Amino acid sequence: MAGDKCDFEQTFYFSPLPSIKLSFLQDRYTLQLLMKWSMLGRISAQSYSFDQSFHPYNSEKFAQSFFRDPHVVSSLRKMEAGAWLHLDKPVVSVDVEPVPCTKVSMELFDPIYSCGILRPSGHVVKCLHDVYPDYDELRQMLQEEDSEHYCVFGREERGELLFRLFKHLCVGGELCQYEETIDPYISTTKQLYKDLVSVQKDPETKKISVVSTVLKVCAYDESGRCYPGRGEEEQTFAYLIVDPFKRHVTLFYHSYGVGTFTL
Structure with missing residues (x-):
């Protein structure tokens, strides 16, 4: 147990940012499209601040800390059987896949x-x-x-x-x-x-570049895979998108299934 505690020692602490409302979840035309595509009601984006510098080499520790942070656990939701639920067991491990994110057009x-x-x-x-x-x-x-x-x-x-x-x-x-x-x-x-x-734009070259780090994540509790879903499905996904300068992270999530039919 001592070894486990060392492996999962929390190094980042998180706070929800409920005031951040992403435009794609507010725009009526986009919501109508998501409803048509059977994704409305199953797609979400939750933002959090974190307390110290993030570096890509720390991605695994960052993701582990995220899914074990009490403020995240109390606000995090996943879709099961058509209902939004909280995680019911502690996360014991997290798989992290770095996702390239370089395009600016x-x-x-x-x-x-x-x-x-x-x-x-x-x-x-x-x-x-x-x-x-x-x-x-x-x-x-x-x-x-x-x-x-x-x-x-x-x-x-x-x-x-x-x-x-x-x-x-x-x-x-x-x-x-x-x-x-x-x-x-x-x-x-x-x-x-x-x-x-x-x-961000380079002040000298005026060249625009992406500063976000993107991590595709999959979390496990003592029973096995628990987030973004119990089973593997390409359209059930979760990405952590980290802004290292603002110290913000957005969890972008979707659970495959039948979406809602009304706005």
């Missing part, structure tokens, strides 16, 4: 407009599928490695937070009503990214 998605996924009008090209009758080239490119368009984006580009957000929105929730055109996906991805990620 939407140019990453330029290849979509010229590779055959879209018509000149911006409409997504439909395609036949053995399992899904209402399928299209966009979702096939995002999800299936044998798609003829899969190689339009390499592994490095697909790993970027910006691409991950785009994919999460395009795939949606359990009863997602998919868009006919690309624009709603692109505009909502841009809004989320601007909400979640912090940038």
Whole structure:
């Protein structure tokens, strides 16, 4: 037990920031899209301040401290069986995956407009599928490695937070009503990214760069995986997005399932 205590000695302390309201959860048009994509009511963003300097090499200790902090535990919620619940057991370990976050424009998605996924009008090209009758080239490119368009984006580009957000929105929730055109996906991805990620401008070069560190996290209690969900599901995810200068962290979360149908 002494060894466990040493392993999980808390080095960061956190305080909720309920006054921070991200625009994508306030904008009526965005909320309507999230409802259409079966994500409304299952997606959240909770912000916290922390008490000391953060460095990427400390990411695991940071995440462990986060999920064991009493202020986080008392405010943290997860979705189970259609209801928001608090963690019912202490977290004993956390898996941390660093997520690249370097993009400062939407140019990453330029290849979509010229590779055959879209018509000149911006409409997504439909395609036949053995399992899904209402399928299209966009979702096939995002999800299936044998798609003829899969190689339009390499592994490095697909790993970027910006691409991950785009994919999460395009795939949606359990009863997602998919868009006919690309624009709603692109505009909502841009809004989320601007909400979640912090940038700074170099005073000499005027170059803008991302200062946030992004961590995909998965927490375990004594019974096994407990957050973001008990089972593995690509659309059930949690990212810690750290602004080291403001000493703020945002927990961006979604649980796959049937979203709410009213605003």
